Amino acid sequence: MTNAAADLVYLDYAATTPVDPRVLETMLRLQGVQGDFGNPSAMHRAGWRSHAHVELAAERLGALLGTSADRLVWTSGATESNNLAIIGAARHRRHRGRHLVTMLTEHKAVTDVFRALQREGFEVSWLRPGPNGVLDLGTLQAAMRADTQLVSIMHVNNETGVWQDIAKIGECCHARGALLHVDAAQSVGKLPLALAELSVDLMSMTAHKLYGPKGIGALYVAKRPDLHLEPLLFGGGQQQRLRPGTLPVPLIAGFGHAAAIAADCMLSDLAQLRTLRDRLWAGISDLPGIRLNGDLAMSYPGLLNVSVADVEGESLLLALEPLCVATGSACNAQNQEPSYVLRALGLSDAAAQGAIRFSIGRPTTRDEIDFAIRQYRHAVQVLRTMSPDVAA
């Protein structure tokens, strides 16, 4: 798989990935009159054929996650999965308690859900990780109360790549009678997971981060007698009424195929990503004032977040073209607010503004990394020369 857009050097795989050509082929075969286009809920041969693709996809995704296919609910993506998991669980258990726990460094698709629940009368404890982004288990234990119903901790942080020890976090939650939800949008298909062995109750994921299509995700719901979710959508009996709506079979089949490929490639992917990330860091780590945001020892190797002093993020982003990377600021015309994730790790506004997230993917080459090193060094040098703070 190579970058089709030859004028771009794409290093933003944490934002999204291209669809694997094999996945695309699977999806295309299901479209049109010659394909298995039937409604998978229909009681006829066309429906049954479609349903078989859904079953295969669930088996493939279940195998990747180390769980059974019947524990998966199809959604439109990780954002919907997060909403269904957090709101669905919190509302169902509200008669038992209204205290919830999450981290300041979660994705907006989680933090905004908790804020919505706060407006419904739930009380939320917002945990701050250490300066390296890792949550201290003692911090979590101290926040847990008798009325804590749900804890939501992401597996791999989307900005820093830092991963949390969800096995120990799950044990801590279960010891106190709380459910654990994990936003795993950045880790499913990238890091080994064995859900059957983990004390994880709910896990959100999406296909487009693992070379599958956009618009399809899933929520893992563990089999526990006290685990029930209130649905957010109404209108049909699909998926045990938890998430009604006609299933998008081509997208689901694509997700399943992408999961199967990820299972096959994961170890070689990880080795390749680690080599490239280390090469990238070695190529820029000697720049004066550079800072690694996160912890290489506890990070997914496809992601490197760095910031430099005296460089403004939006200008750095433009100076880096044709590199496609992400900046540490919200960075649009209306909002120049620095990344709240990096601010929570203790970075100053200026350092967070100048942060760049390089995210490496399966198609990334060594030449692209070398180009990124040269481009980054040049851009930093040019912008620093221009900065009143450096040369005054």
Next chain:
Amino acid sequence: MSRDPYSERVRALFASPLHAGSMSTPYRVLVDDQGIRIELSATLDGDVIQRLRFRAWGCPHVVAAAEWICTQLEGESAARLQDFAITELMQSLAVPVEKSGRILVVEDAVRALGAAIKVSSTIAGQAEQD
């Protein structure tokens, strides 16, 4: 590229900031506001701005605006600086209206430079009379 926030002019000026730099001159100001920092330094030939240089910490629109100003004002009378307005600049660079606050910081820097030059000239004039 319909969502590209930068006009061709902004991209060109940002890519080639020929007036980026600083000079050792009495006519130098630094304005720091709204997270933007602009330094302007000038040399004069009589009342005429001979050379104008900038340094900036800001978004690409700010950098492009500073470069545009230096290009426009070199060779002009220093008296123009004090009533400089960003209207033409905003149009020429197609700056989004949301960023006008930042561009006003650039305007402040130009006017501050004009004021600094006027004060220096007044003091020099008084010294000559004394």
